[in-house]
Amino acid sequence: MPKVSPPNLEDIRRVADQGRLAEAAVSCGLEIVLLPAALYNLDERKFTDPMTVDFRRPVKHHMGFGTGIHRCLGAQLARVELRVLLQEWLPRIPEFHADAAGVVVKSGRINGVKTLPLYWKHRYRGHRDHGL
Numbered sequence: 001m002p003k004v005s006p007p008n009l010e011d012i013r014r015v016a017d018q019g020r021l022a023e024a025a026v027s028c029g030l031e032i033v034l035l036p037a038a039l040y041n042l043d044e045r046k047f048t049d050p051m052t053v054d055f056r057r058p059v060k061h062h063m064g065f066g067t068g069i070h071r072c073l074g075a076q077l078a079r080v081e082l083r084v085l086l087q088e089w090l091p092r093i094p095e096f097h098a099d100a101a102g103v104v105v106k107s108g109r110i111n112g113v114k115t116l117p118l119y120w121k122h123r124y125r126g127h128r129d130h131g132l
Helices: 037-042 075-092
Strands: 010-014 019-021 024-026 032-036 104-106 112-115
Touching: 032 037
Parallel strands: none
Antiparallel strands: 010 032, 019 024, 104 112
């Protein structure tokens, strides 16, 4: 049975050359660097303002679905489902905002948002409620 999730949450690499990494001196072969997978998409050298959700961001090369042999088998289906959700849901609700204080995230084998409170003003009378 093929794996549907990556076997690790971080990459471990042995230092090949002596040098500096983020202001720290590292020695060849003696040191191991742990690269948390949750931080891959936060590289400001690759993504302008990486903490901002921007569906129109020009750079699409993110690690959300893994890469290489560990690429998510359902990545294309997930993209289509998300596109359909946003195309159908966003036109049906008024302008909204998220309550950052109420956001609950989960880290572990799979990282994700458990709770994302959204708030918007009630619709005016006579407007058809789409049940969202």
